Amino acid sequence: MQRTIEIADFELPRGAVTIHTLMAMDQAAWEHLRGEINFRRARQPDRPLARCRLCGGAVYIRAQTTRSGNVPMFAHYTDATAGDCPWYQGANLVPDNARAAQYQGHQECALHRWMCDTIANLLEQDPRCAKVTVDRYLKPAIEDRGRYPDVYAEIEGVGRFAFEVQLSKPFAFEIAARHQHYQAEGVSLIWVFRGLDAELPQGFRDVISFQRGNAFLFDEAAFNASIQAGGLTLSAWLEGANGWLKPRFARLDDLDRGTGRSVFLEDRRTPGLIEHCRAAREIWRPLLRTGAPFDFANPATLEKFAPAWASIRSHVPALSAWKDAYWYETEMRGVPHFLEIAAILFSIARTAIDGEDRVYVSRYNKEGALVAMLNARLSGFTFMPYAALFEAMLTGTRAHDYLERTSLRTALRKARGKVKQVGPEHAIWTAAARLFPEVYNGMLRAELADLRALPTWAAPGTAINREAA
Ligand SMILES: [Zn+2]
Numbered sequence: 001m002q003r004t005i006e007i008a009d010f011e012l013p014r015g016a017v018t019i020h021t022l023m024a025m026d027q028a029a030w031e032h033l034r035g036e037i038n039f040r041r042a043r044q045p046d047r048p049l050a051r052c053r054l055c056g057g058a059v060y061i062r063a064q065t066t067r068s069g070n071v072p073m074f075a076h077y078t079d080a081t082a083g084d085c086p087w088y089q090g091a092n093l094v095p096d097n098a099r100a101a102q103y104q105g106h107q108e109c110a111l112h113r114w115m116c117d118t119i120a121n122l123l124e125q126d127p128r129c130a131k132v133t134v135d136r137y138l139k140p141a142i143e144d145r146g147r148y149p150d151v152y153a154e155i156e157g158v159g160r161f162a163f164e165v166q167l168s169k170p171f172a173f174e175i176a177a178r179h180q181h182y183q184a185e186g187v188s189l190i191w192v193f194r195g196l197d198a199e200l201p202q203g204f205r206d207v208i209s210f211q212r213g214n215a216f217l218f219d220e221a222a223f224n225a226s227i228q229a230g231g232l233t234l235s236a237w238l239e240g241a242n243g244w245l246k247p248r249f250a251r252l253d254d255l256d257r258g259t260g261r262s263v264f265l266e267d268r269r270t271p272g273l274i275e276h277c278r279a280a281r282e283i284w285r286p287l288l289r290t291g292a293p294f295d296f297a298n299p300a301t302l303e304k305f306a307p308a309w310a311s312i313r314s315h316v317p318a319l320s321a322w323k324d325a326y327w328y329e330t331e332m333r334g335v336p337h338f339l340e341i342a343a344i345l346f347s348i349a350r351t352a353i354d355g356e357d358r359v360y361v362s363r364y365n366k367e368g369a370l371v372a373m374l375n376a377r378l379s380g381f382t383f384m385p386y387a388a389l390f391e392a393m394l395t396g397t398r399a400h401d402y403l404e405r406t407s408l409r410t411a412l413r414k415a416r417g418k419v420k421q422v423g424p425e426h427a428i429w430t431a432a433a434r435l436f437p438e439v440y441n442g443m444l445r446a447e448l449a450d451l452r453a454l455p456t457w458a459a460p461g462t463a464i465n466r467e468a469a
Contacts, residue, residue: 054085123231
């Protein structure tokens with residue numbers, strides 16, 4: 001079996017030409033191509049018009065005589081250093097697994113190199129492009145690479161970009177490390193795939209997650225769009241509610257680089273996170289009112305708040321068992337007790353939002369009301385187990401400076417010392433974390449902070465800025 005060159009890469013704008021495309025060409029078309037190759041070879045022998053995809057050696061079009069006429073084939077120039085090329089004519093492919101795997105590796109490596117070179121060429125076509133480099137020593141496996149990106153480009157007025165062409169599965173640790181490295185350097189990192197399989201390995205998912213639900217492909221469509229546009233164009237695949245949306249073309253100028261850590265055409269993830277936070281609180285909003293304290297044990301009030309209780313219990317089923325256990329232990333009803341705790345947390349949140357004291361559980365609503373209310377609640381055994389919960393809520397909001405008040409610090413310390421505190425494993429804490437994930441859910445809080453999407457009321461570093469009493 002004779003090997004033939006299956007893909008030849010022509011200088012842009014022609015790009016890749018497969019042996020099938022070549023053989024399907026009109027005779028006039030391939031003869032023209034053949035002439036152009038030879039003409040270039042005569043003028044600039046070290047800058048061939050077409051190269052073998054696998055070895056990068058110069059190729060020409062040979063006319064093979066058959067019974068049905070001349071058929072075009074790609075062939076290496078005999079002076080090429082292509083002796084090792086698996087597509088070199090005469091090198092038969094032995095059908096054993098090791099050789100087949102090696103051949104597969106060659107092909108992937110070659111595709112990787114071609115994608116890097118082509119992306120670099122397209123970037124250079126942008127008149128604003130000040131610098132482009134391609135890492136010549138890269139390997140298809142990410143762990144073999146040096147710390148240089150596959151392609152690096154500086155586009156004046158747009159930014160500095162690192163492209164990682166990823167054909168095989170990347171590793172989570174490397175992905176995060178690279179994002180961190182480039183973010184620190186002020187370089188925008190873009191991962192470029194060739195295709196998206198239906199069953200994506202986790203490594204690809206991790207990349208897409210970093211890119212806020214965006215996948216960028218340099219595929220056939222992107223190549224054609226790039227040639228047409230005269231510059232790098234990527235196929236952008238965006239996550240929808242059920243799978244991918246219809247892919248769109250994206251130029252570098254279209255991309256959002258505002259959040260620093262990742263580059264995306266459209267953030268498909270953050271709105272979902274913000275909605276997740278908002279959803280559990282929505283039902284409480286019209287029920288709570290400042291300066292109009294509720295006796296949550298009153299049957300009419302309980303009925304009014306029934307939808308709020310049903311909502312939080314659907315999010316945190318463990319509340320049902322807690323309610324039963326609470327009755328068994330204290331002979332007090334759990335629902336009014338939980339509503340009171342929730343209203344205290346909402347008071348802290350509202351105070352942090354408005355920047356002045358807002359209390360849902362007492363009539364007194366003037367300056368100092370929040371601390372007065374917390375001190376009063378913490379002085380009784382009923383709410384003492386929640387000192388840590390309230391403190392965590394204050395710490396995670398703009399109202400954290402209330403913790404500087406001596407009276408509150410004392411009340412918290414005494415409560416902690418007297419009774420065992422409810423902790424993150426407790427149903428009440430879980431419910432608080434579902435109502436205020438921005439505060440209690442460390443992972444989500446960190447993610448929102450990374451994306452600079454943490455709401456001001458929950459942002460660290462800001463404070464309501466009152467003097468400690
Ligand atoms: Zn070759």
